[in-house]
Amino acid sequence: MPHEPIRIAIVGTGNIARIHMAALTKVAAPAAGAPVKAEVVAAADIDEGRLAAFAREHKISATFHDAGELLSEVRPDLLHICTPPRLHHEQALACLRAGVTALVEKPPAISLRELEELAAAEAPAGTPGGPWLATVFQHRFGPGQRTLKELAASGTLGRPLLAVCHTTWFRDQAYFDVPWRGRWDTEGGGPTMGHGIHQMDMLLDVLGDWTTVSAAARTLARRTQTEDVSLAHVTFGSGAVASVVNSVISPREESLLRYDFENATVELTHLYGYGEGNWRVTPAPGHADAVLAGWQGEPPGGRSVSRSGHHAQFREILTALRAGTRPPVETADSRRTLSLVAAIYASAFQGGCPVTPGDLAPGTPFYEAMNGGRAAW
Ligand SMILES: NC(=O)c1ccc[n+]([C@@H]2O[C@H](COP(=O)([O-])OP(=O)(O)OC[C@H]3O[C@@H](n4cnc5c(N)ncnc54)[C@H](O)[C@@H]3O)[C@@H](O)[C@H]2O)c1
Numbered sequence: 001m002p003h004e005p006i007r008i009a010i011v012g013t014g015n016i017a018r019i020h021m022a023a024l025t026k027v028a029a030p031a032a033g034a035p036v037k038a039e040v041v042a043a044a045d046i047d048e049g050r051l052a053a054f055a056r057e058h059k060i061s062a063t064f065h066d067a068g069e070l071l072s073e074v075r076p077d078l079l080h081i082c083t084p085p086r087l088h089h090e091q092a093l094a095c096l097r098a099g100v101t102a103l104v105e106k107p108p109a110i111s112l113r114e115l116e117e118l119a120a121a122e123a124p125a126g127t128p129g130g131p132w133l134a135t136v137f138q139h140r141f142g143p144g145q146r147t148l149k150e151l152a153a154s155g156t157l158g159r160p161l162l163a164v165c166h167t168t169w170f171r172d173q174a175y176f177d178v179p180w181r182g183r184w185d186t187e188g189g190g191p192t193m194g195h196g197i198h199q200m201d202m203l204l205d206v207l208g209d210w211t212t213v214s215a216a217a218r219t220l221a222r223r224t225q226t227e228d229v230s231l232a233h234v235t236f237g238s239g240a241v242a243s244v245v246n247s248v249i250s251p252r253e254e255s256l257l258r259y260d261f262e263n264a265t266v267e268l269t270h271l272y273g274y275g276e277g278n279w280r281v282t283p284a285p286g287h288a289d290a291v292l293a294g295w296q297g298e299p300p301g302g303r304s305v306s307r308s309g310h311h312a313q314f315r316e317i318l319t320a321l322r323a324g325t326r327p328p329v330e331t332a333d334s335r336r337t338l339s340l341v342a343a344i345y346a347s348a349f350q351g352g353c354p355v356t357p358g359d360l361a362p363g364t365p366f367y368e369a370m371n372g373g374r375a376a377w
Pocket residue numbers: 011012013014015016017044045046047050065066067082083084085087105106107136138178194
C-alpha cells in the first residue's frame with residue numbers, strides 16, 4: 001500500500017509540470033483537508049536551472065538529473081512523467097520495472113509497439129497495488145462526460161448515429177521552435193497526436209471501439225515535419241460514423257464534440273477545458289422527458305467536480321491508489337485512443353485507404369512508428 005500521505009515524484013519540470021503541481025495542491029494538499037493526501041517529495045530534470053527554480057518554488061528538497069537515479073533513491077508511490085513524448089516509453093518502463101506506478105502525460109508513448117511494451121511491464125490483472133501505467137487524459141473527468149457515457153450505455157439516448165469531433169486550434173510558428181515539437185521521432189506526430197488526441201479520447205470513451213478509418217493529412221501553413229491538419233472519417237462497431245478534424249492553423253479556436261443519437265443531439269463546445277455550461281442537449285421529438293431527466297440527474301461520481309482538468313483526474317487516481325486499485329486512464333483505454341491516432345496516420349500515408357485494427361497488428365509499419373517509416377503523405 002502507498003505511504004500516507006502518498007509520495008509523488010515528478011520527472012520533467014517544464015510547462016505541464018506546473019499544471020500538475022497546481023492540480024495536486026487543489027486536490028491533495030495535506031493542509032487542505034483532502035480525502036486522499038499526497039505530497040511531492042522529489043523532482044528530476046536535465047535542465048539544472050529549471051529544476052532548481054521548480055524545487056525552490058514548490059519546496060521540494062530531493063532533486064535529480066536522471067529519472068532512474070530518482071527512482072532508486074526515493075522510490076515514490078507514484079511518478080508523474082512530464083517530459084517530452086519521446087522519453088515517455090523509456091522513463092515509464094524504468095518506473096514500472098522499479099515497481100512504481102507511472103502517471104504519464106499524453107501521449108503515453110509515440111508508437112503502439114512502445115505502448116504494448118509498457119502494458120507488458122504492468123502488474124498482471126488482479127494484482128493489488130500495481131505497478132500500473134495511467135495516462136493523463138484529463139477531459140474524461142469533467143461534468144457531462146460521465147453522464148453522457150452512462151446515458152449512451154443505458155440506451156436512454158438511443159443508438160449513436162453521427163458524431164463530430166473537431167479540434168481546431170492555433171499554434172504559431174514560434175510554438176514549433178521547441179526542438180521536440182512537430183517531429184515524428186520526438187513527438188510522434190502533429191495535432192492528431194499532440195492536440196486533438198484529447199477530444200478523440202473523449203469520443204472513444206463514449207462511442208467505444210472504432211472499426212474503420214479513412215483519413216487525409218496535410219502540412220499547409222507551418223514548417224514542421226508532421227501534419228498541421230488532419231481529417232478523418234471513422235466508423236464504430238455500433239455502426240455510427242464520425243468526422244474527426246485536428247488542426248493547429250485555425251485562427252478562431254474551438255474544441256467541438258457533437259453526437260447525434262436517435263433520441264437526442266448532445267454538444268460540447270469549449271476550448272481547453274469545460275464546465276456544465278459548455279454542454280447543450282436537444283431531445284428528439286417525443287423524447288424530452290426521458291432524455292432531460294437523465295441528463296439532469298445525479299451524475300456518476302456526484303457533482304464534486306465543476307470543470308474538466310488535471311485536478312479532476314488526479315482526485316480519481318489518488319483515490320484508486322489509496323484503495324490499492326488500478327488508477328485511470330488505464331492502458332486498455334489509452335491503447336484504443338493511440339490506435340485511432342495510428343490509424344489516421346496509416347490511412348493518410350496510404351492515400352486515404354480504409355484502415356482497420358488488423359492493419360495495425362504487431363510487426364506492421366504503423367504499429368512500429370506513427371509515420372510507418374515514411375517521409376511524405
Ligand atoms: N494534458 C495536457 O493538456 C498537456 C498539455 C501540454 C503538454 N502536455 C504534455 O506534457 C509533456 C511535456 O510537455 P511540456 O509542454 O511541459 O514540455 P516542456 O518542454 O515545457 O517540459 C519538458 C521538461 O522535460 C525536461 N526533460 C527533457 N529531457 C529530460 C530527461 N531526460 N530527464 C528529465 N527531464 C527531462 C526538460 O528539460 C523540460 O523541463 C508532453 O508529453 C506534452 O504532450 C500535456
